[in-house]
Amino acid sequence: MKWLEFLQGKKTYIIMIVGFFFNLGCLAGWWVETSTIWSFVNGLLIFLGIGAIRGGIATEVKKTK
DSSP states (O other), X not given: OHHHHHHTTTHHHHHHHHHHXXXXXXXXXXXXXXXXXXXXXXXXXXXXXXXXXXXXXXXXXXHHO
């Protein structure tokens, strides 16, 4: 339960940082990713980020009511 409280409001930033370092690593050649894996991971990070943003918006709407 304490982890959920700690992560409140930070999930979007964590996903953004993971996505940044993943793409930076691919561009810098730190690891070689196939096009399929790169597309899958980026797609997953995009949907997780959108979901986290959507969750934050829903939380704020509930607070204002």
